[in-house]
Every structure is written in C-alpha cells, then in structure tokens.
Amino acid sequence: MEAAVSKEMDRKVVRALNGNARKSYREIAKELGTSTTAVIRTVKKLEAAGAISGYIPVVDPVYFGYNLTVVISLIIQQGRLLQAQKAIAKDPHVALVLDVTGEWDSLIIAHFQGREDLDRFLKKLNASRIISRTVTHIVLNTVKNERRIAV
DSSP, rough: HHHHHHHHHHHHHHHHHHHHHTTTTHHHHHHHHHHHHHHHHHHHHHHHHTTTTOOOOOOOOOGGGEEEEHHHHHHHTOOHHHHHHHHTTSSTTTEEEEESSOOOOOEEEEEESSHHHHHHHHHHHOOOSSSSEEEEEEOSSSOOOOOOOOO
C-alpha cells in the first residue's frame, strides 16, 4: 500500500512540474496539499532514480534560425548500428536518434538553418561507409511536439 501511495505522490509532483517546472517546492506542496519536505524528498528520489533527468527550456527552433526540420530514415551496415548512432548523436543538428523496427534501422530527427546546412549534413552522412541508405523527409508542419509525459 505504501508503494502505491509513493507512486501516486511521484505522479502528482511530476504533473505539477509538467505544468511549470519553475514552480517552487513550496508552491507545489501548497497545490498538492502536502509538505514542502515531502515534495523535496519526492523530487530528489525521482532525480536519483533517473525518472527526472533534467530541466530544460522548451524552445522554438525557428526563433533561433532553425527553419528546417527533417526526419531521416537510415539503413546501417550490419554490426555497426551502435557505432553509427553514437556518431550521429554527437552532431548538434540532431535532436533525436531512434532505434526502430521495420525496414529501417534508425530514424533521426534534426533541425537545420536551411537547405545548404541540411545538404552538408546529408553529404557527410552519406559519405560514411557505415550508412548504406538514407531517405530524408522534410517536415512541412509540426502538429504536436510534446516532450512532457502525461503521468
């Protein structure tokens, strides 16, 4: 029973942080009807467990000049998947590297300042002997881009 109560408190605290991660522990405690100490203890526990791994501003890439978002499908040489994914993940344009099932080995979501920026990235990617094939999809509109998880 105690574990269920703890999990429910975890969820309540994360919901409050999802609403506004800049709220003080005192504000969250008041909202949840609990003590500030209980909120602090819960947040520290979630951070230690890796359930909360950071607090970041959610920014609009277009505001910072990244007007082009792409999804790139990759086929990677057998036995080289992790090596390729780790190398790709280091590029600052790359927001997400996914290991997927199906015809493709991996998907990349990346942001670029324009066609020339994307062209340089693709030429570098395709010059790699590890990547067998790519297909690039240019995102026309982003309907939803939610980083928070509803708990």
